[in-house]
Amino acid sequence: MYCFIQTLTALNLGHNGIGDIRAQHLGNALQNNKTLTILNLSFTQIRAVGAQHLAMALRNNTTLTTLVLRNNSIGDIGAQHLAYALRNNMTLTALNLAITKIGDFGAHYLADALQYNTTLARLDLSNNKIGDVGAHHLADALQYNTTLTSLDLSNNKIACVGKKQLADALRNNKTLTTLSLWDQRLR
Template sequence: LGYNNITCQGIEILADALNNNTTLEMLNLFNNNISDKGVYYLTKILSLNNSNLKILFLGENQITDTGAQYLSEMLKKNQTLIQLGLSTNKISDQGVIVLANTLAHYNTTLEELHLWGNKLISDTCIDSLADMLVYNRTLNELVLFDCNISNTSKKRLQEVVQPKKYFRLFL
């Protein structure tokens, strides 16, 4: 469903269809017109654990830190999602800090998080990302290239994941 100019109204209808859907495992909503309100509708349903959705791509939309907060709350409850793509949105350090805290302390299913191309992500969230990488046992891929992270912070993240043999960090 990528590249379809889906708005909040469309997402609300789609979210209702996801409730109790046990066959759909991947939902690609890349490059639509989804705002935080649309994310709210999706996360409300995905928090119920009535679906089998494993992969959710929300890249190139209008998602901000508010949407990241909704996603964070959903990730505390959801038991099926293993891959979350949030590339090229409007998520800043504050949104990343909230997501990282959830992944460090509450979520045990997510394996891949893609945040690349979010230009508002900077060194401010590196401590939270480092903690997430230390405490989370299921995440095995983090994609952060094309963000505003310094070489010093990139090196720090590389050092944190170095003991994790199969971890993929893209900076």
């Protein structure tokens, strides 16, 4: 796969049973890839270990701008690995982590990364388990982040307290143009 990837700019591997082992091979191939800009790994059975391998690739990769991990069970630990990579990654502009079982701890790690990252413009965290604590951390990050333009927190567990904290953060944030909070049911 390594040689094949060297000519592609977009790769959609969604709905394939990639899992953590193949994610490791994919991560190894991405480390030195100079052409791929879009990678869709939706519905690929990747968990925290696979996210860790992809995160290691993000630390070195200088071309990937969009990563879609929608509907994979990476959880808070996978989010932590990706967050560490985001702190120093200078090319990723869109990250889709919808339906990945991320809760407040994962949101905390990602919020911390947003305070340092200077390229990520779109972050989709919809359909996860983020509550008021996670919203609080993301609200803090929005006060410092100057690149995020779209944040989707739809269908999480954010109640009035978390929504208010996010609204208050928008007073100081001049770059966020889209914030989605629809269907916040307490689960």
